[in-house]
Structures are given as C-alpha cells and as structure tokens.
Amino acid sequence: MTATHLLAIDQGTTSTRAIVFDATGHPLASHQLEFRQHFPADGWVEHDALEIWWTVESVCREAMRKAGLRATDIAAIGITNQRETTVLWDRASGTPLHHAIVWQDRRTAAVCEALKADGHEPVVQEKTGLLLDPYFSATKLAWLLDHVEGARARAEKGELAFGTIDSWLLWKLTGGKSHATDATNASRTLVFNIHTQAWDDELLALFRIPASLLPEVKDSSADFGLTTADFLGAPIRIAGMAGDQQAALIGQACFAPGMVKSTYGTGCFMVMNTGQSVVRSQNRLLSTVAYRLNGVPTYAIEGSIFVAGATIQWLRDGLKFIGQASETEAIAERTGDARGVYMVPAFTGLGAPYWDPHARGAILGLTRDTGIGEIVTAGLQSVCFQTRDLMEAMRRDGASAVNTLRIDGGMVVNNWVSQRLADILGVPVDRPQVTETTALGVVYLAGLQVGLFTSLESIAALWRCDRRFTPIMAPDVREPLYAGWLDAVRRVASSH
Numbered sequence: 001m002t003a004t005h006l007l008a009i010d011q012g013t014t015s016t017r018a019i020v021f022d023a024t025g026h027p028l029a030s031h032q033l034e035f036r037q038h039f040p041a042d043g044w045v046e047h048d049a050l051e052i053w054w055t056v057e058s059v060c061r062e063a064m065r066k067a068g069l070r071a072t073d074i075a076a077i078g079i080t081n082q083r084e085t086t087v088l089w090d091r092a093s094g095t096p097l098h099h100a101i102v103w104q105d106r107r108t109a110a111v112c113e114a115l116k117a118d119g120h121e122p123v124v125q126e127k128t129g130l131l132l133d134p135y136f137s138a139t140k141l142a143w144l145l146d147h148v149e150g151a152r153a154r155a156e157k158g159e160l161a162f163g164t165i166d167s168w169l170l171w172k173l174t175g176g177k178s179h180a181t182d183a184t185n186a187s188r189t190l191v192f193n194i195h196t197q198a199w200d201d202e203l204l205a206l207f208r209i210p211a212s213l214l215p216e217v218k219d220s221s222a223d224f225g226l227t228t229a230d231f232l233g234a235p236i237r238i239a240g241m242a243g244d245q246q247a248a249l250i251g252q253a254c255f256a257p258g259m260v261k262s263t264y265g266t267g268c269f270m271v272m273n274t275g276q277s278v279v280r281s282q283n284r285l286l287s288t289v290a291y292r293l294n295g296v297p298t299y300a301i302e303g304s305i306f307v308a309g310a311t312i313q314w315l316r317d318g319l320k321f322i323g324q325a326s327e328t329e330a331i332a333e334r335t336g337d338a339r340g341v342y343m344v345p346a347f348t349g350l351g352a353p354y355w356d357p358h359a360r361g362a363i364l365g366l367t368r369d370t371g372i373g374e375i376v377t378a379g380l381q382s383v384c385f386q387t388r389d390l391m392e393a394m395r396r397d398g399a400s401a402v403n404t405l406r407i408d409g410g411m412v413v414n415n416w417v418s419q420r421l422a423d424i425l426g427v428p429v430d431r432p433q434v435t436e437t438t439a440l441g442v443v444y445l446a447g448l449q450v451g452l453f454t455s456l457e458s459i460a461a462l463w464r465c466d467r468r469f470t471p472i473m474a475p476d477v478r479e480p481l482y483a484g485w486l487d488a489v490r491r492v493a494s495s496h
Contacts, residue, residue, distance in 0.1 A: 003075040006447055007063070007236070008439035009056055011081045011165050012244065013102065013266040014313070016055035018063035019439045020074075023452050025462050027434060029067035031059040038099060043106035043348060043357075046099035049087045052165065053172050057231070064232060071234035076450045077173075077227065078240030078442030080247040081165040082266075083188045086140040088151065088213075089168065091161050094176055097148045100165070101140040104267075104306055104348045108139035109357040120206060127193045127200055129278060129287025133355055135304070137164060138190035138207040145208070155210045162213040164188070166241050170224055173238060178225035180216040183292035184246040192217065194278060194289055197297060220246070220291045221449040240445030244438045245269040246290055248408055249300065250445060251437030253463040255456045258400040262387055263438065264411035267351070268308035270390040272399055274299045283393040284353045293448070293456075301399060303352035303390030307345040307361075309411050311379045314347070321372045325410075332380050332416040335373035340365040342488035343378040350489070353393040358494035365488075380417050384424040385485040391425055405429050408437040415469075423473035424482065433464040 005028070010017040014037065019030040033055045038046040064070070084103035089096045101107070112132045115121070121132045130136055141162055145152040154160050163171065167181045186192040186199075191209060193200040199214055218224065224238040242250065245263060249271045252261040257275035262268060271290070278287050279301045290300035312328055315321045322328060342364045344350075349357035363375060391402055405427055412418050412431050422429040434440050447453040 003073050004452065005067070005069055005073050005075060006443040006452065007060065007074050007077045008443045009060065009077060009079045009169065010244070010436070010439040010442070011052060011056060011079070011169060013082045013104070016052065016059050017439065018056070018059040019436060020063050020067040020069060021440070021443045023447070025434065025440055025444065027436060029063050030436075031062035031066065033059055041107070043109070045102040045104045045348065047085065047102055049089070049096040049100045049168055052100070053169065056169055060232060071232040071236055074232070074236050075452055076237045076239035076446035078446035079166050079169055079238065080242055080244050080438050080442040081169070081185070083164060083185060083243035083245065084135060084137050084140075085165050086137045086144065087163050087165065087168040088141065088144045088148070089161055089171070091159055091176070094171065097151055097160070098144055101144065103135055105140065106134045106349055106357045108134040108143055111139050111142070115206070124190060124203065125280070127195070127203060128190055129187065129194050129280070130190055131284060131286065131355060134357055135351070136188060136190040138203070138209060141209055141213070142207050155213055158212040160213055161215070163215050166243070167215045170238060170241070173227045173231060174225040175228040180218050180224055182218055182220045182222065182241040183289045183297060184220055184243045185241070186217045187289040188243060194287065194297070194299070197292070219293055219295065221293055221445045223449065237450060239449035240442045240447070242291060242442055242445060245271050245302065246288070246300070247441035247445070248438045249273065249290055249441065251434070251439070251441030252406045252408060252432065253460040254406065255460055259406070260402050261406040261408065261437070264308050264383060264407065264409035264417075266308065266310045268305040268383055268386060269302060270387060270394070271300045271302045272394060274301055279397060279399065281393070281397050283396045284355050285390070285393050285397060286352070291445070301394060301397065303393060305386040305390070306348050306351045308383045308386070309409070310347065311343070311345040311382060312411070314345070315376055315379055321376060328376055328380055329414045329416050331373050332377045335377045338374050338378040338381055339370070340367075340484070341370055341374045341378040342485055343375065343382045344488050344492045345379065345382050346492050350493075353389055354489065354493070356494050359492050362488070362492045364491060380414070381420060383411065383417065384421045385482060387421060388424050388482055402427055407431055408435050418467075418469045419472075422469040422471045424478060426471050426475070426478060428471070429469040431466050431469070433466040
C-alpha cells in the first residue's frame with residue numbers, strides 16, 4: 001500500500017505537538033507535551049534542547065499510536081518550529097554546549113543598541129529585512145560563542161554546529177547526517193541575505209560568526225533526509241520545513257499577494273504575503289521569506305507581538321486567577337468590558353511596531369471595584385489592541401487595505417477573543433475549520449515534495465471557513481477604546 005499520511009512536528013515555545021494528517025489535510029490524531037521554561041536572569045529565557053528532543057520523540061510515537069499507524073504509512077514528515085531560538089552543539093557527540101537561547105530572550109539588547117549606534121542597522125535591514133534586535137539569532141549565537149568556555153576556538157576549528165530548532169531536530173532525526181535549514185528559518189537569523197538567498201559574509205563578519213557553524217539552506221519543500229529507523233520503526237522522509245509563522249501562512253492558504261493571517265500562540269504574528277516584492281517597512285515591521293519553492297522565494301511583511309497566549313498563561317500560573325485558559329471566555333462574556341482597565345503585557349519588552357526591549361508590563365486603570373474579571377478581560381483585549389497596532393503599521397507602509405483577516409492558533413477557539421478582534425480591527429475575521437494551521441502548512445510543504453499535493457492551487461482549494469466574525473462595535477466605541485490602549489503603551493515605554 002502506498003503511504004498517504006503525513007506527520008507534522010510542531011515544536012513551539014512552550015510545548016511540542018505531533019499531528020498525523022490524511023492526504024486531504026484532515027487531522028487524525030495528535031499529542032502534545034509542555035516542557036520547562038528557564039529564566040536565569042531578568043529578560044533571559046532558555047530551553048533545554050535535549051528536553052525538547054525528548055518531547056519530539058514522545059509526541060510523535062504517541063500520535064502514531066493514537067492514529068493506529070506505522071512508519072510505513074507515513075509518506076513524509078514536516079517540521080515547523082519556534083523561530084530564532086538558538087542552539088549550539090558538538091558535531092561529534094550531538095550534545096548542546098548550553099541551553100538554547102529562546103527568541104524572547106533580551107540578554108543581547110545592549111549589543112544591538114551598540115551596533116545601532118555605530119550605524120549598522122540600515123545595511124542589516126537592507127540585506128535581511130530585519131531590525132537590530134535581540135529577538136533574532138545572530139547576537140544570541142555570538143553570546144554563546146563568547147560566554148561558553150572554549151566555544152569560539154572550537155567553532156573556528158569546525159567542531160561545532162549552529163541551528164535554529166528546525167536544524168537541531170533535523171540533526172537528531174537523521175542521526176547527525178543532515179545539517180540543514182530552510183529559507184524561512186534562515187531569514188530570521190540576521191545573517192541571511194533575503195535577496196541573494198545566501199548566508200552573507202559581511203554580516204557574518206559583523207556578528208563574528210564563523211561560516212563553518214551554519215546549516216545548508218534549502219527550499220521549504222525539499223529532501224531534508226531520512227529519519228533513523230529507530231525513531232518510529234522505519235526510515236521516513238523529511239520533506240517540508242518552515243518557521244511557525246510562515247507555516248501558518250501556508251496552512252491558511254494565503255498564497256496571493258495582500259492575503260493576511262494572524263496566529264495567536266505564545267506570541268502573536270501577523271503576516272501579509274507580498275509576492276515577489278520585498279516590502280521595506282518604514283514602520284518597523286519585518287520583511288521576510290514567506291516560503292521558497294523550486295528555488296523561487298515568495299516574500300512577506302510581518303509584525304511580531306512577543307506576548308499573546310503567554311498573557312493567559314501568566315494569569316493562570318503566575319497570578320492563579322484561572323485554573324485553565326478555557327475559563328477566560330466565560331469570564332470575559334460575563335464581565336463584558338474591562339471597564340477602563342488596560343493590560344500591557346510587555347513581560348519581555350514590546351515587539352512591533354515599538355521594538356522597545358526595555359519596556360515592562362503594567363496593568364493600568366485599576367479602581368477599588370476592579371476584580372479578576374476586568375483584569376482577565378483586559379489581558380484578552382490586549383491581544384486585540386496589539387493586532388490593531390500591526391494592522392495600522394502595515395497600512396502606513398502602503399500595504400493593501402486588509403478586508404479580511406484569517407486567524408489561527410490556540411487562542412482563537414475563544415469566541416469572545418475572535419469577536420473582539422473583529423470589533424477592534426473593524427474588519428471581518430475568518431476562523432478556519434482546522435485551527436492548527438502551523439502544522440497543516442508544513443504537511444502541505446512535505447506533501448508537495450512527495451507528490452501528495454500537486455500545486456498551491458490544489459492546497460488553497462482545501463481551505464474551509466469554520467466561522468466568520470463580523471464587526472458589531474460602533475466606531476465611536478472602538479476608537480476611544482483603542483486611544484486608551486495607545487496611552488497605556490506610552491506609559492510603559494522605556495523612554496517615558
């Protein structure tokens with residue numbers, strides 16, 4: 001029997017998922033595990049790369065068991081991942097030299113500011129589409145080379161390998177045979193030229209990164225190698241790879257220029273397809289590779305919010321206001337309105353369009369009758385306001401007007417959030433039938449490579465809307481609410 005199923009490895013910031021799909025993109029079984037977050041200092045965030053690998057092995061085996069499938073039933077594996085998170089490991093042993101430094105980590109803020117002060121940001125932005133910010137991989141990798149004893153000397157000798165999480169997992173899956181990444185993940189490192197589609201020697205010199213560390217850059221649909229037989233019982237092709245936000249764009253079938261999706265996970269990421277054009281933002285959004293097929297890149301413009309679902313996680317685990325995230329919908333429905341309370345969840349600084357790594361979170365507008373309901377509602381509403389910030393920045397950059405937003409991610413199962421998004425943005429919001437679009441996007445890429453899908457058009461025909469949320473809030477309510485948010489952001493800005 002010909003294998004017709006696909007397996008997605010969706011390695012996120014707080015959890016790892018495996019989802020088995022059939023040949024029509026319908027999910028059959030999944031399994032998910034959370035893993036530990038390490039916070040060794042203020043603004044520092046780390047993961048244990050070996051623990052992440054253990055979760056990948058565990059969730060894949062359990063998802064396959066639930067689906068009642070064997071390795072020979074799987075046509076290909078796709079990998080999608082938290083982007084920018086940086087791993088440095090020993091090529092001989094496969095052992096990481098240090099915890100992975102997570103995309104949220106701000107330890108290199110001073111380095112980025114010094115590089116900016118020396119006038120390097122324009123050339124970095126021109127070549128990479130990115131800004132000089134601790135968010136991206138290059139300064140994280142340089143920090144590891146400088147702070148792990150002997151690392152720089154060993155890197156110069158070619159003994160070490162660098163990768164974002166996709167590369168690390170690929171290395172482990174293939175038993176060290178494949179050290180590669182795809183163009184979407186490479187485009188988030190600060191050392192990949194998105195115009196030439198190659199690692200850039202001038203940028204490598206700027207960040208003091210030896211080229212010998214770097215993985216090979218491939219298309220998003222490509223032959224990435226075979227898993228070892230002991231992973232799931234027989235070798236399986238790894239045929240698709242994309243960073244999580246680009247994978248979600250593909251899973252939402254946003255293949256035409258001007259189409260937009262917004263994903264709500266730990267952070268929130270709004271991405272607009274810009275086709276063959278690199279749009280250089282004047283409003284501190286990012287130009288990035290949306291996907292690369294047959295050697296041809298398609299580009300996107302992206303706004304990144306560092307904290308979305310993590311706000312709800314904090315309300316649950318930090319403040320103990322809720323027992324589980326699903327309770328927030330009923331609380332917000334019951335409360336109805338945050339009653340002048342604003343939460344600015346700048347726990348690790350502010351992302352686009354502010355890019356203020358030193359801002360810190362705040363809850364404003366508290367009165368004696370403020371309760372848990374208002375604070376929870378303000379937390380949910382902060383996600384909607386931050387999405388509006390991104391949409392306004394795209395509009396100022398001359399992007400075509402957004403007439404519909406496709407949403408996905410864990411938070412959008414919350415109907416209150418989805419409706420409030422439509423209300424704050426003033427545009428219809430479409431939620432797809434399959435909200436795990438990150439995993440779906442990467443199995444589409446893997447399926448394209450192995451011939452289960454014939455074209456992007458055939459993939460687009462599979463997209464289905466679960467529910468459309470139409471704005472019902474009047475502009476004279478919406479605009480003062482948003483103005484209050486902008487005032488709250490000004491109050492937490494580090495320059496205030």
